[in-house]
Amino acid sequence: MPTMETNSFNVILLSLAESAIAFYLFPHVFPAGTLTSFFLIFSLVNFGVLGFYILIIYPFFRSPLRHLPQPRRGFWPIIGHGLVMFKRPPGEAHLKMMKDVDNDGVIFFRGFFHTDRLLLTNPATIADVLVHRSYDFEKPQWVRTFLRQFLGDGLLMTEGDEHKHQRKQIMPAFSFRHIKELYPVFWAKSIELCEVTKAELWDKPDKVLEIGHFSTQVTMDIIGLAGLGRDIGSLRNSDDELIKNYEEILEPTAEKAIYFVCHLLFPPSVMHALPWKLNERVKVTTSNLKRICREFVVEKKSRMKVESQESVDILSILIRSNTFSDDGLVDQLLTFLAAGHETTSSAFTWATHLLSIHPEAQARLRTELYENIADPKALSEPSFDIAGLLESLPYLNAVCNETLRLYPTIPVSSRVAIRDTTISGQFIPKGTQSFVVPWAMNRNPKLWGADSEKFRPERWIDAETGRATMNGGADSNYSFLTFLHGPRSCIGEKFARAELRALVAAFVGNFEMQMANPDEKIKVGGTITSKPVQGMRLRLTPVEWGSGGHMAKMG
Incomplete structure (x- = not known):
């Protein structure tokens, strides 16, 4: 239509x-x-x-889609099934549809004003949209307009030939060899996180900290070193301007969720004209972030003129490509600073939560670490193959994979057909919006079994060999959508996985974790990313790195 x-x-x-x-x-x-x-x-x-x-x-x-399977409940005149956008956790309503509606990979439902909407539910339909016909589909225009305020015209916002060009230029920064070279950086910052955390606990009788803030600091420091070639030092500076601006933007509040949805219903000109205080805060924070990124670009160009050897950080690679203007470099930095720190920050926060409420898994992981790493300081030595070691630990990788499965950073994504096309043989008219929902696919019992919503790292370990598996027991790689797939998949997947391994290993080896309030029901919120609504308050007990899994608690 x-x-x-x-x-x-x-x-x-x-x-x-x-x-x-x-x-x-x-x-x-x-x-x-x-x-x-x-x-x-x-x-x-x-x-x-x-x-x-x-x-x-x-x-x-x-509508040529009206005969497809559709939910029997939840429809309201004019509103359609549009209220699913307000349900929390994001993606949970889509998971319920997958469970309740018999389908062959596509569920039809109606958005606001009865607009056609599709929910993709199996690997075949997901593969069509993300891989086989990926350039028939784009992010919805209103989503790109909304995110462009924060991310500029970086890799996440571009489409078509421009996206292909940008991805080709940026890809060398995320090669396997480059990620391997960054492991010592990941480990050093992970150890620094533990040292800062211990210092913070010193004056706290209850030993309780909100781990989300520290998670944001350490991942921002890591992306600073890997992305800019400079140590932002936010772990040592609790008042860091960059952290404050990103935390304000990403804080999961009801007001921000409403603000996000309003951009779906009303054009930007109307939204910007509203006397909404949040409009002013968005202008201030985005202006601050662009200014900081521009300062980074100017500083980096000056340093590159006198550096004796070529740097391998992302910004240096982009500058040497000679394909980006200063404004283009600022846009890419906005994208990588936001996406590069938020993905792992969110995953690490959820990993600490899952291990806190599953002490047996925490103890098993700590035992594996102590048995394989006698001295954590040795991992920082240049000759040590830290990448090979951390990637070889089955239970560490299982815990990380299971965390990423249960708590994908981007729980809901969507694509709009930019031309008439098909999905698994079904005709799709131009303009139809299809939902790819990592939260729902990653927890779908038809793909993951009856315990699909339970934290069970063992699903990622082969029972016969004891080695880590790549699919967690699912029949298809498309059952796991945390990083999506195809030409629009997360370019920093290997970076994020390596970073998460280092952070989880260092933290579990140095702390015994419990929820500050064992009875607290953690609520998942956020507009774009999935974050705990009230933060993640943990009771942390420092432990001395030992061997054989025996913990020696420090006084």
Whole structure:
């Protein structure tokens, strides 16, 4: 079906033609009318007919998708199934659809104003959208407009040929060899996190900390070193400006969730005109972030003129490519600083939660670490193959994989067909929005079994060999969507996985973790990313790195 803008333009043209015909050719039929009054009357009638067609005729009698399986409950006139966008945790309502509706990979439901929406539910349909026909689908325009405020026109926001070009230029920074070289950085910062945490606990009788803030600091420091070639030092500076701005943007509040959804319902011009305090805060924080990134670019270019050897950080690689203007470099930095720290920060926070409520898994992981790492300081030595060691530990990798499965950083994603296309043989009209929901796919019992929503790291370990597996027992790689797949998959997946391994290993080896309140029910919120609504308060007991899994608690 044509877009709303096209339909409105056509209605106006039709109304002009009808009013002119009525006024000039049939004055005896409408003797008292003026050209303006004719136009207003015909516009009112035509828009009424268009509204009736859009709300009733097309979705219920003309849409080629109307015969697909659809949920029986949750539909409201005009609203459709649009309320699923407000349900928390994000993606949970989609998971319920997958469980309740018998389907062959596609579920049809209706959004606001009865617009066609598709939920993709099996590996075949997911593969079509993300891989086989990936350039038939793009992120919705309103999502890109909203995110562009924070991320500029970086890799995440571009589409088509521009995206292919940018990804090709950036890919060398995320090669396997480069990630291996960064492991010592990941480990050094992970150890620094433990030292800072112990210092913070010194004056706290209850030994309780909100781990989310420290998680953000350490991942920002890591992306600073890997992305900019400089130590931002936020772990040692609790008032860091960069951290404050990102924490303000990403804090999961109800107001921000409403603000995000309003951008779906109203055009940017209307949203920006509203006397909403959040509008002003968005302007301030995004302005601050762009200024900081511009300072980083200027500083980096000056340093590169006097550096004796070529740096391998992301910004240096982009500058040497000579394909990005200063504004383009700022856009890429905005993207990598945000996505590069938030992915692992969120995953690490959820890992500490899962291990806190599963003490047996925590103890097993600590035993594995102590048996394989006699001295954590030795991992920092240049000759030590830290990448080979951490990637070879089955239970460490199982815990990380299971965390990423249960708590994907981006729980809900969507794509819009930019031309008529197909998904697994089903005709998809241009403009149809399809939902790819990592939260739901990663927890779908049809793909992961009856215990799909339980934390069970063992699913990632082969029972016969004791080695780590790549699919967690699922039949398809498309059952795990945390990093998506295909040309639009997360370019920093290997980076994030390596970083998470180091952080989890160092932290579990140095602390025994419990929830500050064992009865607390952690609520998952956030607008784009999944974060704990009230933070993650843990009771931490420092332990001395030992061997054989025996913990020696420090006084």
